[in-house]
Each structure stands twice: as C-alpha cells, then as structure tokens.
Amino acid sequence: MTIILTGENSFSLQRRLNELIDKFVAKHGELALERLDAEEIEASQIIEAAQSLPFLSARKMLVLRGLSANQQAAEQVEQIISSSGMTTDLIIHDPAPDKRSSYYKFLKKQPGFEEHLQPRPNELPGWLVKETKAHGGQLSPADALYLAERIGPNQMMLVSELDKLLIYEPKITRQSIDLLTDETPQSRVFDLLDAAFAGQKAKALKLYDEQRLQKVEPAAILAMIGWQLRVLAILKTAEELPAGQVAEETGLHPNVLHKSTPLARRLSLEQIKELVAQALEMDYKAKSGKLDLDEALKTYLISLQ
8 A cells, every 4th residue: 555645734744644654553563664754865775665574563654754855766756666565555755746746747646645735714614613523522613713713724723722722611612712712913815915905015915924924835825815716706796695695605604705895896807807817827837836936926915906
C-alpha cells in the first residue's frame, strides 16, 4: 500500500498522517514503523529502506518526509514506490511539491494520492459542529459560525479552543465562547474586499497583512475571496427574492447574506464576473508556478475600485 499526502492544509495532513500511523502501530507495534527525512539521505538508502523486510512483524510502515526536496530521490520516485514490497506500507508525506514537476505529475496519478486543501470559510462551522459531536459535545451551527469568525480560519487554533471549551462544558454556548476565548485580530475577507472597493487601499493591505500574520496562506485567502465572490454573485442574481428564500435555497447563513448585501448592490454583475475571471487566472498561474500569489493578491486588492 502506498499513500501520498500533500496539500497546504497542514492540520488535515498531520491528522491524516497520525491516523494512519496510530492504526498501523496499534496492530503491528512501534518497531514496525520507520521514519526517514528523505531530503537528508541518498536515494539508494531510501530504496534500500523500501525493499527491506519487516523485523519481528508481519508488516512494516515506511514514512518518507520531504521527498521533493531531494532532487535525486524525487527523480527515482517510481523506483522507490515499486521497490516497496507486499509487506510494506509506504507513506510519502510531501506538503508542497512543485506541481510543474514530473515527480508531482507521477504521484498525482497514483491510486493512493491525497491532496489536503484548506477548507472554505463556509465549511468551517459544519466542521466545528462535527468535531464537537465526535468529542461528545454539543455546538449549534450559529455558535459554530460565531466561533469561526471570532478565532479565524486556522484549524489548529480552532481545535485548541474547542478542546478548552469542551473541558469547561460539553455543551458549548456563545456565553462560554466569550468567557474562554480571546478574539483574534480577525480580518474577514468581507472586510478586506469592502475596504478595497471603497478605495481604502491602506486599510485593505493592512487587513491582508493581518490575515498573513495569522498564518493564513495566500491560497487560503484566494479561496475565501472566491467564496465571497460567489456570495456576491448569488445576491446579484437573486435581488428580487426574499433574503430568507435565498438563504434556504443556497444554504448560506442569513448573517453572511446580510453583511454582503450592501457590497453586492454597489457592484454590477459584469464587475463580479470580471473579478471572478481575474481570481481564476491568479489561481491557475499560481498553481502552475508562474506567479507569486502573495504579491498578486495585494495588487488585485488595491486595483479594486
């Protein structure tokens, strides 16, 4: 079995890796687990580790980290995978390989390829509700949205705060959230876009920098911009419909629609379409390595009027 773990969502990647390792170790023991930092050793050593038989166990697990940073080894990835025998579980943990490389293109074709992307902002409340339930707690969708807006999109931070809240009281309420959590200097993408469209360039860049200080990656910010543009497009094409009907048919929270309505009124449908096209172009060029997404997003924001 070969599983490739990649993508910018470090929380999801680490959780999946821990899940695979814990399940394996519970069945075969710690001695059957081998970890290698692939960027620091010769390709021949990696192949030898993949070929070696389990010791005092029916199976072994080999976890390779950062294979793409070792050019020689990356060029031999096909041989590394084929070298792992029927008794070896191979995990390639490589969060940010060059997507233009033949190495990445080969891995993407493998049946065990997993790309862990950042969650969209509208997915966080539902995820928080499920996390809470999985740990024996209760959290309403409305309070989950409040917690996500209060803490920000960083899943590591959200899980840490969730653990604290569950210890205090299994049923999480807005009151306990206010009592036990500190509001981060949260600059939601709506505020960022609102400042940009108002011609407040300095404020827009300040809000963008706040997102980056919260360790929100440019790809995640672009995803949030895409989500906000979708909300604006929905509002623009449903101007004659009652807000309640729009919320019911789209699954968007009424608060999201309420906050976005003034901005949607200031834009034409053609302007929204152009913004979507520009965002798509940025996404494509960034993924193909032709663009510094961090700088491109700043230019995108200050050009909005």
